[in-house]
Amino acid sequence: MLSQETLDYYQSWKRKQAANVEDDLSAVFNGFRDLYPTYNRLYNEIPTALKATGVVLPKRLEDNQKATKYVVQYIGASNLLTHLSKNNNDSDIESIDWILEEELFHIKLIQGQSDRNADIQLRAELNSTDAETKAIAILKVIYYVRCNMEHGEKHFEEHQRLLLQPLTNILVAVIEQLYELLSKP
Template identity: 25%
Template sequence: MTFQLTEQKFYHRWNDKLKSISQSEYEYIDKFITAYIIHNFLYNLAVDLKEYGRGKDQYPVVGADRKKATEIPIKLLTAEKIVNTQGIRENVEKIRKTVRDGHFYIFRVPDPNDEKAKDEKVKDKEPINKEKIWLEKIENKNSSLEEYTQGFLDAIYQIRCNTFHGQKDLNSKQEIILKPATEIIIKINEMMYKELGGKEKEELGI
């Protein structure tokens, strides 16, 4: 399969929308959601173009969205390339610090089918601290680059869940976590688009 012109036009149309959103602290919800729409489009497209298991148990057509969001960018780009991109580590640290300081909580509910998650329940049968799963991957000095990258991709996916489905509080505090998350997504989107063979608007004549 190849990256079709209509698909590349879709990317550029939404990227133009993204660029048109101002840097106002009250528009970071708009900016994050728009960037994530592009991100979702790209990691789903990558499953098809790179034959990562679409229609199979690994990445079924329906479901497994978190799995795709946290694995496909790494498969396509490598964790090393993502982490070493300018600004990524700095923005991950901003997200980590915001959560550690108690300004925001990013809940990651353990997968009930995850054997490790089952083993990590406390005596009263309640799940472990929901922040623990992704924070440990980011903070553990022994984490591999892949684990570290999966950690912050998981955090961003949960920010996406909270933003898309939660209450939209239009206040300046949103910027604290949405700005670094958006900047990470934009960087990854640009790399994924190029890696999939996408061309610039000038080359496409649009």
């Protein structure tokens, strides 16, 4: 069960999302930036929910693991992929795959430098026939791009829409699914 603070936070995000009808570049950037804290708030509730079901977790949980591995563990890889498909996010996932294939953006950065081998591996995971590997890869892309925006440099240029719009679409679907599952008593 979600805390009242998280419920209020989510409802505030839903109102903000409903009011955002703009489609200019700043709306695309801000849309992704506004979504991530809601995702962060929800995935930070997952360890408590998993522990309540008897899952034993390490004492220290890394943020990247909570945002990827534990989200998939909580939702279920097949459930997440099915939900994304039902929400018409398959084309968004294909867009991310194309971006990685064409090297339009560097997704995995280490100290601000691209790691092409990591991007190649990420693309392989994104195309995996193993549901868990693919689901985690989708969430890794979101996590890495968020880190790139917060800790690196993301130029305010129109071509960024190619990356941010599909990620925003996917993130909305993931947030809604997480909220639904975490809200159940």
